């Protein structure tokens with residue numbers, strides 16, 4: 001793959017992802033996002049910012065197709081990937097087309113080793129050669145993972161798990177990588193390290209990136225454009241530079257010098273399991 | 277105390293215990309691939325045995341043909357069960373899925389009663405009743421065969437879970453949502469685990485059927501199977517093997533000495549005690565995974 005220029009002009013026809021007026025309803029009653037329109041330029045890196053409950057994860061799931069598993073439904077508007085309406089497709093089909101979502105809270109396969117996490121994510125009928133090459137690429141971007149490749153992933157540190165979650169997504173050979181709050185619960189230096197690596201992957205592999213964050217400070221450092229979502233709607237869309245200077249953003253999302261995070265509470269949802 | 281007697285009880289107990297492991301193995305296969313504890317495994321054992329008889333007595337196929345045919349049949353039956361009964365429950369609370377497998381158990385037993393009636397039918401697979409002599413010890417031939425088959429299947433499945441497809445199944449059991457997110461076909465993976473568990477159940481049905489004849493009581497092997505599964509750790513194949521041996525020895529030795537005093541029933545007491553104590557003292561079993569808590 002060759003590097004693609006990152007500052008792609010925002011003109012029609014050159015988007016890898018287009019959401020047009022999308023509305024999502026959970027359980028047939030709860031309206032979660034209302035008429036959202038977002039575009040991700042090919043090879044670009046874009047941020048979607050917003051507070052907790054704004055509807056960011058819902059939007060990502062509308063794109064990846066994971067909504068169905070949570071009894072959510074796109075009731076209006078269209079989701080187009082490389083010009084094609086992907087509305088009715090199953091998640092597996094979308095992954096095959098090149099869409100991958102890294103879930104909020106990392107969600108690595110805890111009882112598998114990093115190596116096995118990567119194997120599990122590679123296409124079951126793909127060649128061994130491709131798998132080995134992709135795995136090498138992942139370990140090259142995330143050398144820390146290579147050192148810990150044989151330990152159960154549940155024992156990795158939070159930062160390592162986030163790296164693994166991203167690496168696992170890369171094994172699907174995506175064209176569009178969607179990250180849901182990768183900074184959650186990580187120390188600032190780790191956030192910077194991970195964002196830098198994602199930026200490099202974006203440049204070197206020509207992979208389009210949609211970065212969902214509450215941590216606006218860190219996110220606006222690495223993206224070219226940003227959207228701000230509030231209460232299920234897009235309320236702002238601008239270049240990263242302009243957003244950093246915007247008084248509203250500064251007041252609500254950048255806060256003090258350190259930047260305010262809306263997810264300082266460490267919420268770690270455990271999946272229920274029988275006999276444990 | 278007669279040492280030879282104790283040894284004989286232990287060795288035969290261990291062999292029979294390995295045949296409990298075979299029942300447990302089906303439970304572990306499904307648990308390891310989808311985190312569902314299958315309470316219908318005993319009924320699948322019973323169904324597998326009846327299907328073998330249907331091919332051999334019913335259609336007149338020789339045993340060596342009836343068994344693989346029944347295995348193939350059960351492979352698809354297992355997939356069908358997953359498709360019709362369980363798929364719609366994916367992601368629902370585990371207690372509902374558990375109740376569904378219990379419902380399946382009742383359904384399969386009742387169905388078998390309706391179709392084949394309640395009288396026991398012999399399963400002849402050509403193992404002679406003569407004991408096997410190991411030095412001074414008398415071994416039950418049927419148990420020796422059953423234990424050997426169990427160990428072979430154990431080896432096969434240990435290798436399977438290291439293959440790419442096996443790793444995918446383990447990933448599914450860890451996290452459905454994360455599996456979907458990287459394009460894993462969760463539904464197909466779970467169906468495969470039910471298919472494999474049904475094939476294993478057929479094997480157990482043949483072996484246990486040849487020992488105690490084929491009727492609905494085969495389904496009560498669930499109690500031994502689930503006890504062995506829980507003791508070993510529901511997601512551990514190796515645990516199922518060791519726990520089977522352990523339970524078999526305990527059971528056989530206890531009944532060998534205590535039945536004379538208590539007038540029978542000590543086997544079941546041992547099973548109950550093992551199950552209850554495991555859940556009280558070590559709920560994830562001897563070798564089971566537990567949720568990893570990062571420090």
Ligand SMILES: Nc1ncnc2c1ncn2[C@@H]1O[C@H](COP(=O)(O)OP(=O)(O)O)[C@@H](O)[C@H]1O
Pocket residue numbers: 026027030031032050051052053054055056057058059070071
């Ligand atoms: N599975 C669900 N069922 C019902 N409502 C949901 C579900 N997931 C999210 N919601 C609701 O949708 C809204 C948006 O949530 P979400 O997309 O998770 O926001 P964010 O990711 O920005 O924090 C919230 O009001 C939330 O309560």
Ligand SMILES: [Mg+2]
Pocket residue numbers: 053056057058104180
């Ligand atoms: Mg979210």
